Amino acid sequence: DAGVTQSPTHLIKTRGQHVTLRCSPISGHKSVSWYQQVLGQGPQFIFQYYEKEERGRGNFPDRFSARQFPNYSSELNVNALLLGDSALYLCASSFQEPYYEQYFGPGTRLTVT
Amino acid sequence: SQQGEEDPQALSIQEGENATMNCSYKTSINNLQWYRQNSGRGLVHLILIRSNEREKHSGRLRVTLDTSKKSSSLLITASRAADTASYFCATDGETSGSRLTFGEGTQLTVNP
Numbered sequence: 475d476a477g478v479t480q481s482p483t484h485l486i487k488t489r490g491q492h493v494t495l496r497c498s499p500i501s502g503h504k505s506v507s508w509y510q511q512v513l514g515q516g517p518q519f520i521f522q523y524y525e526k527e528e529r530g531r532g533n534f535p536d537r538f539s540a541r542q543f544p545n546y547s548s549e550l551n552v553n554a555l556l557l558g559d560s561a562l563y564l565c566a567s568s569f570q571e572p573y574y575e576q577y578f579g580p581g582t583r584l585t586v587t
Numbered sequence: 588s589q590q591g592e593e594d595p596q597a598l599s600i601q602e603g604e605n606a607t608m609n610c611s612y613k614t615s616i617n618n619l620q621w622y623r624q625n626s627g628r629g630l631v632h633l634i635l636i637r638s639n640e641r642e643k644h645s646g647r648l649r650v651t652l653d654t655s656k657k658s659s660s661l662l663i664t665a666s667r668a669a670d671t672a673s674y675f676c677a678t679d680g681e682t683s684g685s686r687l688t689f690g691e692g693t694q695l696t697v698n699p
Contacts, residue, residue, distance in 0.1 A: 478629075507686065513627070516675055516689030530686045562627060568685065575620065576677075576687060580629035 476501070478567050478579035486585045487555050495550040495582045499567030505529075506548040507576065508540055509564040517564055523548055524570070552584075560586045593676060593690040601698050606663040608693040610676030611656075617679050619652055620687065621661050624673045633661075633674075668699045 479498045487493050499506050505524040509517035519532040523542035537553045546567075552559055562583050566576040594609040610619070618637050622630040636643045636652045636659065643650045649662040663670055673694050677687040 505685065509687075509689075516677075516691050517630070517687070519686045519688070522686055532686070564629060566630075566687075574685070575632055575635045576685070577632050578622070578630040581627075583627075 478565055478577055480563075480565050480579040480582050482582060483580070484583045484585075486587065488587055489555055489557060491555050491586075492551065492553050493555060493584060495552075495563050495565075495584070496547065497550070497565030497567075497579060498547045499565075500577055503567035503569050503577075504546055505568045505570060505574075505576075506542055506546065507566045507568075508548070508550045509566065509578075510534075511562040511564060511581070513561070520550070555586045557586050560584060593674070593693040595693060596691065597694045597696070599696040599698065600666060602666060602668055604666055604697075606666050606670070606695055606697070608661045608674050608695070610659045610661070610690055612659075612676075612678050612688075612690075613657065614680050616654075619650075619659050620677045620679075621648075621650060621659075622675045622677060624675065624692070625671075630675065663695075666695075666697045668697050671695060671697045 481496045507522040508520040511517040521540040522530040526542045540550045542548045562581045564581045565579045568574040568576045592611050620635045621633040624630050634645050634650050636650050647664045652659045673692040675692045677689045
């Protein structure tokens with residue numbers, strides 16, 4: 475079975491630009507979460523979606539937004555990119571919430587110059 | 588602020604030795620999960636332990652949970668060079684739903 479997939483693998487953007495990251499959960503999983511991991515730190519929670527509804531939002535500015543589609547895939551959008559947005563963006567899926575293991579994708583490495 | 592804190596920050600051992608990593612957290616939890624990460628790549632799920640469980644095994648991994656001390660430990664027995672990675676604990680809480688709160692991680696190096 476395919477695991478969580480994310481695209482693209484790597485991305486280089488300049489300050490002020492916009493970026494869209496994509497995630498496909500494990501088949502049958504209805505919950506998708508997004509995390510940001512800055513080099514040398516643990517991942518930080520950004521968003522969680524379950525059954526296409528936002529169920530949680532971390533301490534991130536409004537420049538960050540996300541959505542979940544009917545097939546449970548998800549997009550993370552970041553507007554007006556800052557240098558500090560450079561990080562590994564991780565997507566995780568789980569069967570349902572809560573009490574279930576969350577499985578992570580390989581991540582998208584975003585570099586903002 | 589971080590919910591979980593791993594200890595030690597870095598650990599270097601020889602192949603065949605056991606590696607023990609600890610995690611402490613601050614608030615009540617539903618579950619605690621351990622993950623492995625190789626060189627800035629995706630997180631690999633290792634094991635989940637629920638708040639009403641005290642110990643769990645999976646292959647060479649043993650996880651314990653002490654909710655009275657708000658701490659967990661991950662033991663890797665008979666370590667291999669391939670176990671070299673960063674290890675993170677992550678908690679989800681009664682008030683935070685299924686969002687995971689991670690610690691800073693322990694960097695484990697297993698020397699051949």
